[in-house]
Amino acid sequence: FSLLAVDFNPDEVRRWRNDGHLVMYGDASDPAFVNDLPLQGVKWVVSAMPQHDLGVTHEDPRLALLGGLKQQHYSGGIAISTQHQHDQPLLEERGATLVLMPFHDAAERAVERVRAATPASTHTEVTNDTI
Numbered sequence: 001f002s003l004l005a006v007d008f009n010p011d012e013v014r015r016w017r018n019d020g021h022l023v024m025y026g027d028a029s030d031p032a033f034v035n036d037l038p039l040q041g042v043k044w045v046v047s048a049m050p051q052h053d054l055g056v057t058h059e060d061p062r063l064a065l066l067g068g069l070k071q072q073h074y075s076g077g078i079a080i081s082t083q084h085q086h087d088q089p090l091l092e093e094r095g096a097t098l099v100l101m102p103f104h105d106a107a108e109r110a111v112e113r114v115r116a117a118t119p120a121s122t123h124t125e126v127t128n129d130t131i
Contacts, residue, residue, distance in 0.1 A: 004038070008049075028061040034068030044077040045069060048100075051082065066094040 004086040007013050007124050016023040026033050028049060039045075051060050062080050069078060079098040088099045 001043075006037070028065040028068075029059065031064070032069065034065065034072050034074075037072075039069075039072060039074050039076075042074070042076050044079060045074065046079040048081045048102075051087070062091065063094055066091070066096060070095055 003022065005016055005021055005023040006024070006028075007023060008027050010025060013023050013025045017042070024036075026036065028047070037045075045065075047062060047065055049061055049065075051062060063081075066078065075099040079093055079100055080096040081100040081102055082088065082091060083101070083103060085101060085104070086100075091099050095104065
């Protein structure tokens with residue numbers, strides 16, 4: 001598969017280009033941003049941008065991206081990351097196909113790896129009843 005990275009930081013765009021990656025500058029809070037994305041044939045849009053503290057007039061850039069993709073009639077999958085589980089319903093309601101929670105996902109993977117590295121005879125299951 002091919003990958004196009006988009007970043008708001010011009011220094012990061014230069015760094016990624018210098019490393020040979022396909023990258024473009026973009027600001028998801030700009031209503032015209034999605035219009036400039038080459039979406040033809042794209043199967044997934046994956047967004048890992050954080051939700052910054054929002055002011056009175058600033059929209060969550062993740063919601064702006066979802067809205068822009070909807071306006072462009074994008075029909076592929078959309079994966080959006082969040083650090084807060086309570087964001088998931090709204091992101092899904094606005095069109096996210098998959099909501100990634102990096103800290104939660106990493107914790108689950110860490111448990112899997114620790115269990116795989118530990119002999120089965122020493123596993124102890126902890127439940128709400130045992131704590």
